[in-house]
Amino acid sequence: MLISLRYTQRMIVLLSALLFSSVSFAADSNIVTVKDKQDIKVVYDINQNNIEAGIGKGLYYLRGLLEAYQKQGVSEKQLHISVVVHGAAGYWLLKDKPYQEFTGNPFDVNANKKVVQELMDHGVSVELCHVTMKGHGWAENDVLPGVKIVFDAYTRMIDLQQQGYAYIKFI
Template sequence: MAQEKAYPDNIITVQKTKNIKIVYDINQNESAAGIGKGLYYVRGLLEAYKKQNVPMKELHISVVIHGDAGYWLLNEEKYQNFTGNPFDVNPNTKVVQELIDHGVSVEICHVTMKAHHWKPEDILPGVKIVFDAYTRIIDLQQQGYTYIKFS
């Protein structure tokens, strides 16, 4: 019995299925489905590639978070301090870990951290600290990463 395709023949699917490089630039504090909207869309991108049979090992995704979105990457205590609510739970913790588990490099700008007096121990486990968002993004673009500005 033949397996039914997940999409009609007239839909164009990805042609490049190896060594796909993407850098997301996220600095806007917007939500979708109860989490940071940029993180929500990165998770959706992973799913879209998966549905087109692209192996996760072929995806090289860096998510550079800075500016108003920086607090998404704070541990519980610092998140509560930032929001001013001692009962707040960071809704992004789980999705950040899921992205990291799928090989996504989740990164926070050190300049954003300095502006808020955050230290490395204030950041979620597995998140990488980059010197500054813009030089990181430029460097990745020069390495062949496709740039996606999330706004």
């Protein structure tokens, strides 16, 4: 019983500290927020196969970016976000059967397809490099519905940057 009581006391202290830090953080008026909430343009460059929370890390953090803008009062209509996927991350945008063929596991399902659909539902343009597709022998019908196929990743990102998009290289 003594161990249980000590554990409970520690948990109360930890939870109290967490609650206190959250309240003080939220009340801090020194936090800098987005000033220009109009016509925000961002292009994400994802070509590394890094995984976070069971999905592609770049997609995971992009979802976080959407949430951060939302919490700062930026309307989805003011966000213009393109994510250009190529190289080692290209298979994230495949339907289950070609995904299974790529991974070599007939029981794999593409965990990225849910977050990809969520991103597209929030207005994000999810784009796959045709050169990456060609290099792996993937066809258009292998790609998740709604994903745009671009001629190549680099010319697409250069074009978007020339249109005023902020560039984020995701590693």
